[in-house]
Ligand SMILES: Nc1ncnc2c1ncn2[C@@H]1O[C@H](COP(=O)(O)OP(=O)(O)OP(=O)(O)O)[C@@H](O)[C@H]1O
């Protein structure tokens with residue numbers, strides 16, 4: 001049996017206080033194992049992004065337990081969560097969210113800079129990643145000079161840079177046509193298998209689902225295995 | 230500083246422009262400071278360079294040396310309670326002189342000192358005052374520019390005494406007029422022994438100064454600095470220039486803080502992404518700080534260079550004085566001000582939340 005990369009146990013998240021309270025996540029339980037690529041689909045406002053933020057240590061849950069690998073992160077402080085994100089989690093955001101004044105290569109090197117790694121090693125790693133994602137010829141270009149697909153691929157390369165245990169992607173293909181989107185997701189899937197890591201992807205695009213090992217449905221803050229329609 | 234340098238390189242124009250504004254402001258700060266310093270020296274260098282710590286005046290003088298008169302009794306008491314190395318009395322009178330019987334009058338301040346006392350000036354040209362010789366005077370170098378020469382005979386207006394100019398001194402002005410130093414003996418003779426001295430200079434610590442104030446009735450002992458401030462026009466000149474300098478510093482702080490505040494606002498989403506990727510607030514704050522400081526340091530360096538270049542081009546008669554302590558002081562203050570100006574941006578950077586990054590379409 002493969003190890004768990006991410007474990008959520010009865011995770012709840014409530015926003016606001018007093019009369020304004022909204023329970024966005026209503027008890028989520030999920031296990032993601034090494035080598036697994038999980039897709040999350042569901043209607044707008046059902047809590048997918050919130051679920052991803054909580055899993056990725058961006059938001060702390062109101063109750064419940066979250067484990068990354070073997071480490072319980074539910075009780076950690078903001079500073080420790082920062083370190084967890086830096087070392088164990090890779091994010092791919094809806095719009096690639098690259099830093100506008102960094103070249104493709106520097107986008108990756110930034111992560112090793114944040115982790116105080118040696119430059120030589122990081123450069124080798126960055127070049128390797130860029131090569132696998134077909135970006136080597138673009139490595140000295142700025143984001144504004146890239147196509148949408150190239151930007152998303154850069155974002156994926158960046159997410160892998162620090163060897164995270166798990167990749168969290170929020171609609172990574174939203175701004176791409178379906179063909180380009182499919183290549184990007186395919187690359188994500190390949191990397192997950194190759195490295196025995198895990199990934200969760202939120203998507204609206206039904207055509208991507210066959211690239212994933214498992215599909216979970218989010219509805220009104222709860223995960224269900226089959227859509228209710 | 231991985232991020233700071235790359236960003237400044239990418240948005241060159243933006244940072245060059247703000248740098249230019251900083252250069253202009255800091256240039257103005259340095260220039261006005263130099264002017265203030267130059268005017269102070271032009272006004273009152275004789276008191277500034279006086280080799281003394283305190284001045285003893287009569288109590289009714291409103292702290293003004295030129296209004297003060299020490300009575301014989303007071304002087305006796307002062308002489309009694311101090312030794313030769315601690316005090317030297319002096320007379321002061323604002324007057325005009327005429328050269329060699331010419332009609333043209335020149336403003337000047339008469340300073341009567343003990344030629345052997347510690348405030349007697351050294352001539353840089355010609356001779357210094359000597360104890361025995363009467364009716365001799367040494368004058369500030371600026372008199373030379375007005376056509377005076379060693380050996381000239383000067384007629385002092387109020388007493389009609391004719392003095393012989395025997396040398397030139399440096400940095401001796403009072404209330405923007407050149408100082409003519411004469412010996413106390415000459416002073417006595419000029420006034421037929423009726424005029425007493427105005428004040429006494431003290432070279433002593435504050436304890437001694439207080440002691441004399443207590444011991445001698447009707448006198449006040451003020452520091453050299455306070456004596457400077459009470460020279461006619463001194464406080465007013467320095468005050469208005471100081472106000473300009475203070476305002477320039479405030480403007481610099483505002484310009485910098487607004488610039489970095491706006492830039493930080495534009496980068497909220499970006500900082501969110503960086504934090505989501507695991508960058509600490511401290512790291513991002515250091516990035517902003519590094520940008521602020523490097524911008525200020527480079528601007529300062531350029532404006533210091535500019536100021537020194539301009540000061541070389543100024544006419545000699547323009548009162549402008551720029552020295553290393555002044556430039557260093559202004560620079561430190563400027564750096565401090567820019568750090569203060571960037572605090573509001575730092576606060577923003579710390580406040581930004583990592584969740585800014587997720588589920589947003591910008
Ligand atoms: N910080 C917050 N404060 C209050 N309510 C919030 C906050 N963040 C999200 N919500 C609410 O939680 C609900 C779920 O939001 P979430 O962004 O997770 O939806 P989503 O499933 O990602 O939607 P979409 O598919 O449109 O991106 C929404 O009703 C939203 O209004």
Ligand SMILES: [Mg+2]
Nearest residue numbers: 048049050588
């Ligand atoms: Mg969303």
